[in-house]
Amino acid sequence: xxxIIKILVTAIIVVSVSELSKRYQTAGAILASLPMTTxxxxxxxxxxxxxxxxxxxxxxxxxxxxxxxxxxxxxLPIFLKKxxxxxxxxxxxxxxxxxxxxxxxxxxxxxxx
Numbered sequence: 001x002x003x004i005i006k007i008l009v010t011a012i013i014v015v016s017v018s019e020l021s022k023r024y025q026t027a028g029a030i031l032a033s034l035p036m037t038t039x040x041x042x043x044x045x046x047x048x049x050x051x052x053x054x055x056x057x058x059x060x061x062x063x064x065x066x067x068x069x070x071x072x073x074x075x076l077p078i079f080l081k082k083x084x085x086x087x088x089x090x091x092x093x094x095x096x097x098x099x100x101x102x103x104x105x106x107x108x109x110x111x112x113x
Contacts, residue, residue: 006044013040038062064108068100 013036021028038059046055072093079089 006040010037010040035062065101065104068104069097071100072097 017028017032020031042055042059045058046052049055075096076089076093079092080086084092
């Protein structure tokens with residue numbers, strides 16, 4: 001039952017962003033830009049473990065990984081405006097972002113050891 005609730009709450013938020021964006025693009029963008037996934041993950045993690053340290057550690061790791069994730073939102077509009085198809089733009093942006101995550105993760109490990 002717990003997994004069903006998690007799935008339903010998460011699905012409702014994703015559908016809400018999609019539907020809101022059809023009518024009010026800026027409102028949809030604001031809702032999408034909120035760290036909903038992170039908030040839900042933190043809630044579910046705390047609910048499952050009751051461990052504040054695990055929640056704090058996850059929040060810290062998410063903060064660090066926000067930096068390379070911004071590449072996606074920089075590259076996707078560029079691809080789309082250069083007239084690449086939506087799917088090519090999405091996959092290409094995701095691939096470039098994945099490379100940035102890897103490079104950022106390696107750099108963080110080099111500087112923190």
